[in-house]
Amino acid sequence: xxxxxxVVVVVLALVVVAAAAxxxxxxxxxxxxxxxxxxxxxxxxxxQDPGARPPAACCAAVRTIxxxxxxxxxxxxxxxxxxxxxIKPEVxxxxxxxxxxADRPVGYKCGDYTLP
Numbered sequence: 158x159x160x161x162x163x164v165v166v167v168v169l170a171l172v173v174v175a176a177a178a179x180x181x182x183x184x185x186x187x188x189x190x191x192x193x194x195x196x197x198x199x200x201x202x203x204x205q206d207p208g209a210r211p212p213a214a215c216c217a218a219v220r221t222i223x224x225x226x227x228x229x230x231x232x233x234x235x236x237x238x239x240x241x242x243x244i245k246p247e248v249x250x251x252x253x254x255x256x257x258x259a260d261r262p263v264g265y266k267c268g269d270y271t272l273p
Contacts, residue, residue, distance in 0.1 A: 184231070184232035185229035190229065190233045192238075193232075194233045194234075194236045194242075195238065196222065196233075197219070199214035200249070200252055201242065201244070203252055203255065204239070205244060211252050211255050215252065215256070216252075216256035216257075216258070219252050219253055219256055223261060227262040227265045227272070230253075231265070231268065234246055234249045234250060235267065235268050246267075246270055247270060250270045250273070251273055253272060254273045
């Protein structure tokens with residue numbers, strides 16, 4: 158009887174997790190931040206070198222992700238995908254400003270960093 162109860166609990170937990178994923182409960186909705194980070198490929202150099210000018214494709218991607226939500230942009234910039242690509246979070250966090258995105262969330266706390 159205890160085994161059946163344990164199986165039922167596991168199945169219910171899986172249903173709850175699947176429902177949360179279907180509702181898009183993550184920082185970036187239904188798309189995981191690690192997958193969303195792939196959209197920032199044009200930002201690779203600008204996210205490693207604070208003196209590099211972000212290309213237009215980078216700024217467009219940052220603008221799109223940032224409009225979804227500052228929380229999503231933050232999660233993407235701090236994701237394991239960006240870390241594994243050698244992105245420096247302290248540099249990446251400056252890209253919205255370097256792209257002159259007027260409606261960026263200035264002062265938004267992003268982990269240990271604050272959006273300038």
